[in-house]
Amino acid sequence: MIKIGRYEIHRIEEVVVREHKSLFADWDEARVEPIKDWFVGDYYDTADDSFATSIHTWLVKGPDLTILIDTGSGNTKDRPLSPRFAGLDTPYLERLKAAGVAPEDVDYVLLTHLHIDHVGWNTVLSDGKWVPTFPNATYVMTRTDREAKDPLIGAKEKPAGAVLPFVDSVKPLLEQATVKLVEGDEQNFLPGIDFIKTPGHAVGQMAIRLRDEGEEALFIADVMHQPIQVYNPEWSSKFCEDGVLARETRKSILSYAAENGCLILPAHFGGTHCGYIEKTAEGYAYRPSDVMP
Template sequence: MELERITLGNVEVFKVVELQGRFGAPGAMIPDLPPEVWRENREWLVPDFWDPDSDSVVAAVQTWVLRSEGRTVLVDTGVGNGRERPGAPHFAGWDTDFLDRLARAGVRPEDVDVVVNTHLHGDHVGWNTVERDGAWVPTFPNATYLIPAADHAFYGPGGAARTAGDNHRFVFADSVEPVVRSGRAVLWDGTHRVDGNLVLESAPGHTPGSSVLRLASGGDRAVFVGDLVHSPVQLLEPSCSSGLCQDPRRSAASRRRILERAADERELVIPAHFAGSGAAEVRREGDRFGLGLWAARDTSPRPPVTPAGS
């Protein structure tokens, strides 16, 4: 996969992709989004965000790597290898060379100082741990793992999510609890300053503890929004949440708040799952948002986007 790098102020940012491809039907991914939105915006959605032949959303599972104030920070850690996922078979039994890709990018596990889990879904915490001698242990032995306290309570033993089936139990057991047990986790709530350039902020709805990571360095601004936005079509219809959101209305409210601020403060929006360019500049267009894709990947002009019914 292409390795993209950009410098924002004094922070170097790049991504390492675990897997990229088709991730299901648009109606399943974003159920309230009118189907015509995809068709009317085909020109710029294909091929990075939609495969019209199979009518599938194109997305990536990836980790954003930040070098800030002399430290290496990972934002989300993907699916991981060898996971048992009875409730999400598409994430079960993966065997990728993700750690080798990190190494080729100059990041060894022992070099990582901070791991940010924007939330505790299985495709954001998997490489928190690796299996050694039949036990799950932290992959990044010197890192502090920043975990939203609300998600830890919701998905942990006795949490409300346990009534939804076994998948959350497996994710917590192999990718979260070993880190907490090791003493390397910090559970935070509200806001949490990572360093002089980076601040975590709650943005609940997708999960109770969903969060964004804001970057401000020099004159540059960015916000890593996790699963607040799964596809750029949600910029056109920001009220439409994904089918995986625990609280779709609250997710939509968080999405609008974060996107409005990003447009007003010229923050680069960097979602967890955008394939292709991986990030977007947003601007207000009435009650929706327009976008321009990250120029580091593609500097060609983009046609205007067309929301359904406009």
């Protein structure tokens, strides 16, 4: 657990998958050498050229608020285009309860974007119907991403398999839950919590900034998938909807994090899963957190 002022941050793991280095079209093995002392092992396996990719939720517990940031892939979901996320059966809710939170305790679910591995636990199957997992929560998402992923609006040309995450994990919220659509740049949306637009990986992606008692954390979602991108910010992943824009967003976030000394909490890093950005003569460096949330 990590403390930011009066807030506690916990990482609720769903599953860890392996991702081949082809995740980055610009991959250069030589770029591993300068950071291999800490990068190889906890983050990257040279035996099969793969990354440890954690799929997790950030749980933020405040004095009067319980917040989830993203909800992973979900159980028993049909994912014909992404078999690794299909039919999962993980003890995610049990892990959440171990952190002291039952589904009915959640006040807000903040969705940084609506990709397959960020929305799955929004819903669970009950009597053959997808229903909201967190019945008392307000679900928050950007209007831009909501419209872009909707098969009736921005995703009309997408195949049926590609829009299933929206159909089974977002649409039921719009029909059955309390949903707040935002622009993604709201200030003080909740006490100490701001939104920052971070488009590129997803057209409507936003980061979540938490500030309290002089301390700051920045939940950066998929602005970066792996810490090697700190050293190579021009590398965008194959999952980025707009790789060029994602690159510019990444550089902006790196600059901000280095200047403000805030803790960054990405959605998929291995190792201690979060850390700090430092400015160097060559660009930026990553310093993993000493504490694992």
